[in-house]
Structures are given as C-alpha cells and as structure tokens.
Amino acid sequence: MxxxxxxxxxxxxxxxxxxxxxxxxxxxxxxxxxxxxxxxxxxxxxxxxxxxxxxxxxxxxxxxxxxxxxxxxxxxxxxxxxxxxxxxxxxxxxxxxxxxxxxxxxxxxxxxxxxxxxxxxxxxxxxxxxxxxxxxxxxxxxxxxxxxxxxxxxxxxxxxxxxxxxxxxxxxxxxxxxxxxxxxxxxKSNLTLRHILDIPEDAPNQVDWELSPQAMAMVEQIPEGGSWKNIPYENLAPRFQRIRDDMQRYHAPNFYRRFSRDEINGTITAAAQPENCGIIHPVHNRRYTIREIARIQSFPDDFVFIDDTLKNIVAMYKVIGNAxxxxxxxxxxxxxxxxxxxxxxxx
Missing domain, CATH: 3.40.50.150 (Vaccinia Virus protein VP39)
Incomplete structure (x- = not known):
C-alpha cells in the first residue's frame, strides 16, 4: 500500500x-x-x-x-x-x-x-x-x-x-x-553551462528578449568568460569610464558578466539586465532564452511558459528569476x- x-x-x-x-x-x-x-x-x-x-x-x-x-x-x-x-x-x-x-x-x-x-x-x-x-x-x-x-x-x-x-x-x-x-x-561537473544549454530543438519557449542597441554594442566586445572589464576603455560609454576610473569607489562591479560554457552560471535575477547579472549567452550575442534560464533554474523542459508577445516574454524573465x-x-x-x-x- x-x-x-x-x-x-x-x-x-x-x-x-x-x-x-x-x-x-x-x-x-x-x-x-x-x-x-x-x-x-x-x-x-x-x-x-x-x-x-x-x-x-x-x-x-x-x-x-x-x-x-x-x-x-x-x-x-x-x-x-x-x-x-x-x-x-x-x-x-x-x-x-x-x-x-x-x-x-x-x-x-x-x-x-x-x-x-x-x-x-x-x-x-x-x-x-x-x-x-x-x-x-x-x-x-x-x-x-x-x-x-x-x-x-x-x-x-x-x-x-x-x-x-x-x-x-x-x-x-x-x-x-x-x-x-x-x-x-x-x-558539480555536470552543472556547467556546457551541459545545460544543449537543448532539443523541439523544446518550447526558445525565444529571447532582444538586447538594446547600447547593450548589444557592449556584448559584442565581451569574450566568453569575460565582462565589461574586457572592453577597451575608449569604447566605453562615459558612465562606465567614470566607474573604470575609480573602481575602488564603486566596489569593482562586474557588469555584463558573460559566463563561459565551463562555468556554473551566476544568479538569474527577475530584472534580467546584463548590467546586473549573468544573463548573456556564452557564445551568442543575446540574452539567454526563456528555456535556457528555466533550465538554469532547474525547471524541466515540459514546464511551459508564455512567450507570444514581448510583454509576456519580459514577464517570463521576471517570474523565472523570482522562482x-x-x-x-x-x-x-x-x-x-x-x-x-x-x-x-x-x-
């Protein structure tokens, strides 16, 4: 029984x-x-x-x-x-x-x-x-x-x-x-991104929230495993140059973290902003898809989200990050x- x-x-x-x-x-x-x-x-x-x-x-x-x-x-x-x-x-x-x-x-x-x-x-x-x-x-x-x-x-x-x-x-x-x-x-060897991002083509919710042009300009200069610190100083926006000029004052922030495929990802947040969390794909110049962050949060592939409009896509990053x-x-x-x-x- x-x-x-x-x-x-x-x-x-x-x-x-x-x-x-x-x-x-x-x-x-x-x-x-x-x-x-x-x-x-x-x-x-x-x-x-x-x-x-x-x-x-x-x-x-x-x-x-x-x-x-x-x-x-x-x-x-x-x-x-x-x-x-x-x-x-x-x-x-x-x-x-x-x-x-x-x-x-x-x-x-x-x-x-x-x-x-x-x-x-x-x-x-x-x-x-x-x-x-x-x-x-x-x-x-x-x-x-x-x-x-x-x-x-x-x-x-x-x-x-x-x-x-x-x-x-x-x-x-x-x-x-x-x-x-x-x-x-x-x-923890099977917890690295290399093992997590190999997603079947037929898995649902493989859509991403597009980066802004400003964010894309940053992301394109960041290598796998790097961050904003890899971007040449002269290519940084004035705001980031001011931070780079006095890293101690700003507590050496690690903006635009791009984890490598051989690392375990950092915290997925509700905001999903590349400036504040590791939301950038290791090799593709984009945010993780909804399905990818769901996997990083250990949701199974048959747990489905809503992705038919931009409003819904942004909301899905929020609810997954809060989970x-x-x-x-x-x-x-x-x-x-x-x-x-x-x-x-x-x-």
Whole structure:
C-alpha cells in the first residue's frame, strides 16, 4: 500500500518552483497563493489552481489544514540588488502574514525561502529580523518550533546556478525533531553551462528578449568568460569610464558578466539586465532564452511558459528569476520527507 502523501499549503508560491520540488518529493499540495498575475498564469498552466488574492485579505479559516507550509515571502525589500528598505517597505512585513496563518494551522513543518539580505536586515526595534522570526516561531502557541536556518548555495543541491538563498525550516517541537540540512553535491561537473544549454530543438519557449542597441554594442566586445572589464576603455560609454576610473569607489562591479560554457552560471535575477547579472549567452550575442534560464533554474523542459508577445516574454524573465529553483526545493522537501514523515535521517 502506497504511503499517504503529506499535505502541503504554499504561500507566496510564485510560478511554482518550490511547489514542483515538493511535488517531486511526494507531497500533495491542497492550496497555493500568489498575488502576481504573471506568476498565477504560469502556476495554473502547469500545476493547477492558485488563489490570486492579496494574502492580507485571506482569512486563515479559508486555508485548508496542512502538515507542511512553505512560503517565499517577497524578497525585494531585503535584496542586495534592491533598495534594502527591509521592514520599512510594506512588503517587508508580509512574513507576519505567514506567522498569522502558521499560528492558526500549526503544521508539523514550515519552510521559508528568502535572499541572503534577510540575514542582515534589522527589525524596527534594532534586533536582526531573522532572530525575531526565529523567536516568534520557537514560542508560538506555547508549542513552538525547533528552528534552523542556513545560507545555502543552490548548486550544492544539483541546481546549475551559484545562487545563494536563506532556507529556514521549523519542525513542531512536540515531534522531537530538529531539521538537518541534506548532504551537499560533491561533483558539480555536470552543472556547467556546457551541459545545460544543449537543448532539443523541439523544446518550447526558445525565444529571447532582444538586447538594446547600447547593450548589444557592449556584448559584442565581451569574450566568453569575460565582462565589461574586457572592453577597451575608449569604447566605453562615459558612465562606465567614470566607474573604470575609480573602481575602488564603486566596489569593482562586474557588469555584463558573460559566463563561459565551463562555468556554473551566476544568479538569474527577475530584472534580467546584463548590467546586473549573468544573463548573456556564452557564445551568442543575446540574452539567454526563456528555456535556457528555466533550465538554469532547474525547471524541466515540459514546464511551459508564455512567450507570444514581448510583454509576456519580459514577464517570463521576471517570474523565472523570482522562482525557487526546482531542484533546491526538491532537495529540502526530500530531507523533510525522510526526517519527519518517513523517520529516516538524511546522512
């Protein structure tokens, strides 16, 4: 007789990377929510129904009981790439909506995913926000959770991308279990771009967002594995010349990074701008296609996106860049399954 699948509720679900990872690990999702219409469109296209309301308007009584609750609450307020307003940004307090629902449902396990900037974000009283969240969970409803968190690199769990994210896992104290992070991948040789960009011709979503003429003029001068630093000074726009003149002041930025085929790609971002992330193909003078960034985020080729208009194409870069990599989600979900629901520890 097949084991019963543990019940999952997903908050701030995005386009479904974390949900798909939990699904692959044997969990059954009964409810998901995200306010972003582009993310909703992709989630429903691939995974099923999703509640599109602002979570602040959803009574906890309308959310099903669950054994596991996941949440990737908005990371922009804490991101190094953003304005770092933290809790002073209204989105920065949305983690409290997660706590509201957890307090009502008291699932066996909770998992939060966020950017590394959350670790240094201060709460309104001066404490670190991560310590506030941990403390609130540990004392919740006089039962509480055993909470552990780590800054993880997605490539350590089979994702072809060096993407650092904070993972927090809480297990209800009455279960007597403290989560242990799964063993890291030792051999990453198959995670380099050479192994990721060999995409079958019939795979969907092989379209790219064209570079601006200014960006193209830069990209054409950057060799495989290089960056803007490879462009002759006299060919740089005045803005970049000023930065080159005082690299120390600007913290030696690595604009227009073009990873080589023998490297693991850097973080795919929602903005998909070549100035800020490694979005340039190693040998072709263009952005990665939608399918290529989906692969770098470890989405399978049968997970489909929308690409019939430029507006949709730009939106797809956003939702994929915001997603939790599928294999990272699956690795954490598998560890939770083994440690909590199958009572077999991960070595």
């Amino acid at each position: 097949a084991a019963k699948k543990p019940i999952l509720v997903s908050l701030f679900s995005g386009c479904g990377g974390l949900d798909l990872g939990f699904e692959c690990a044997g969990f059954k999702r009964v409810w998901a929510n995200d306010f972003d219409s582009d993310a909703q469109a992709i989630f429903s296209k691939n995974l099923g129904p999703i509640d599109g309301r602002d979570i602040r308007t959803v009574p906890s009584s309308e959310i099903p009981a669950c054994e596991v609750l996941t949440a990737g609450f908005p990371c922009q307020p804490f991101s190094n790439a953003g304005n770092r307003k933290g809790v002073n940004d209204s989105r920065g307090m949305l983690y409290q909506e997660c706590l509201r629902i957890i307090a009502d449902k008291m699932p066996k396990v909770i998992l939060f995913e966020n950017v590394r900037g959350l670790l240094s974000t201060k709460y309104i009283d001066g404490r670190k926000l991560i310590d506030v969240i941990k403390s609130d969970l540990e004392s919740m409803n006089d039962v509480g959770y055993n909470v552990t968190y780590e800054l993880v690199n997605a490539s350590d769990y089979g994702v072809p991308q060096n993407r650092y994210r904070l993972i927090l896992v809480g297990i209800r104290k009455d279960l007597g279990i403290t989560f242990e992070f799964p063993e890291k991948v030792q051999d 939790v990599p599928v294999k990272l989600g699956e690795a954490m979900a598998t560890a939770i399954m083994q440690q909590v629901f199958r009572k077999k520890k991960v070595k």
